[in-house]
Amino acid sequence: MRTVSLGIVLFLFWLTLSGHYTNFLLSVGVGCVVLCLLLVHRMGLIDSEGHPIAMLPRTLTYYPWLAWEIVKSSLGVAKIILSPSLPISPTMTLIKARQKTSVGIATFGNCITLTPGTLTTGVADDEVTVHALTRDGANDIQAGRLNQRVAKFEGSA
Amino acid sequence: MTMEMVIFGLSWLLIGIGSVFVVIGAVGIVRMPDVFTRLHAASLIETLGGGALLLGLMLQAGFTLVTLKLAMILLLFVFTAPVATHAVAQAALHQEVMPKLASDRRPHQAGGKSPEAR
Amino acid sequence: MMFLMATIAILIAMALVVVRAIRGPTVFDRVLAGNVIGTLAILLLAVVGFLLGRPEWLDIALTYGLLNLISTLAVLKFFRHGDLAFVPKEPPKL
Incomplete structure (x- = not known):
């Protein structure tokens, strides 16, 4: 749940900063988001303190x-x-x-x-x-x- | 037409307010007597000065990607300015740069050093 | 017109803060002045980007904002511990 919402936030961040919407750049963005999520999940940072959606x-x-x-x-x-x-x-x-x-x-x-x-x-x-x-x-x-x-x-x- | 005029006037007003407060904050940094009071003047620049300027620029830009980027800079200010200010204050206390106080309402410790200044 | 006015105001403020950086009695006044100059530089980048019609400068402003925080914290840590790789012996509570 938190992981998904963090992923959405990160992808919106990518869309805002890039400003180019070609297939290649979008797929690179998805790759970066997944990589970040894996790293953050491994570090155990996704909890109510790191990503307080409530x-x-x-x-x-x-x-x-x-x-x-x-x-x-x-x-x-x-x-x-x-x-x-x-x-x-x-x-x-x-x-x-x-x-x-x-x-x-x-x-x-x-x-x-x-x-x-x-x-x-x-x-x-x-x-x-x-x-x-x-x-x-x-x-x-x-x-x-x-x-x-x-x-x-x-x-x- | 009139809506555009209103938005234009509002952004002009906000940019004017921002400019004035940025200069006032800088004057405060020069005038204040010690580090801690100067930090108050600096936070004037970072919150109201920067905030009003960025909001004025957002109104100028309209609904584009530029507005989102300006909002991101504004959020960056809101989240990082207190951290930097607090870090400066705590480091100053740690090096025993004591603020000049008119009154001190803390319960006193031996040696006059606050427990936070580890 | 108003962009020009805001640019001039920010430049005046920067000059005043530089006065404090030169005069500042303690090192913390100078760190504070450096931090405020960084903040003003971000605003200056945004406003001049609009003045010259080049909003791409906002990306530079964003990066500069992140670097500004990191550099302030790094300088403060250096003056506090004399070592950028300092690790406290026991982790802080809370």
Whole structure:
């Protein structure tokens, strides 16, 4: 099941990048996909961590939400950079991640880093160390809205 | 006709926003006082600046293979930018480049070194 | 017209980041500057490809994006362990 879906994704990737649709190139593409699948299968990488198809439907609502968060926090950071006095108050906090799986915690850390103004500096088990540009940013991340949202995206809450 | 005008205007707007934010991020990289705060400015370039520019270019290209390739570059940004940023931050902490903090809410360890900076 | 404007904006940003790469007190400022210049180069390739009407440059941009991540991680690993072939004794948990 996962192998088939990974194969479809890889073949679509080939079609996108090549742009030539002759018989020869298509068959070479199929050969490459099969070779990759054999190698990956041998390495045992096709599991819920390597190819998380179960999360796919939830990306449709999660990514737009994340994009809007990024826009909001970007405007805040831009305002800070452009103001002459540079009103920053860097803060480090420790946050307990609510996600269950390692994929969920990795997603949480990446989303923190992706939004400008907050930055993951380390992960130990389920505790995430966060560096925030301002105190307000640290308060925001401690309030746990993002934490909750990523847990929902992961499917454990 | 009007639809084309709307799309043209929207892509113009997005490319303008992207250009402005790229420059703002670069100004931030020059102005900020230490490595960690500079990383915040850099992520401004990588997310909103790059994202808005690429979305504007996608609207210009219409439904072609070029749009798919631009979307792929956008996904590449979304997946790799946090990894690189996190790697820089962790390496800096490992070499004991400590951030200048206004307040620290971590429970303190002996020696003031965080447990993650292995 | 707007492609030209975006090109100029990216070039200005690159010049500012080069200033940081020259002045940067620690090596990490320079690695960061290198990474951001790579990102800006990808955007520049995409925009100039549209400006000159040659969207094939997007392939180069994609490859450059992959190389950018690998080179940043390789440089950081080198400065952290002093050895690119370093393997930790015990695998990290989680």
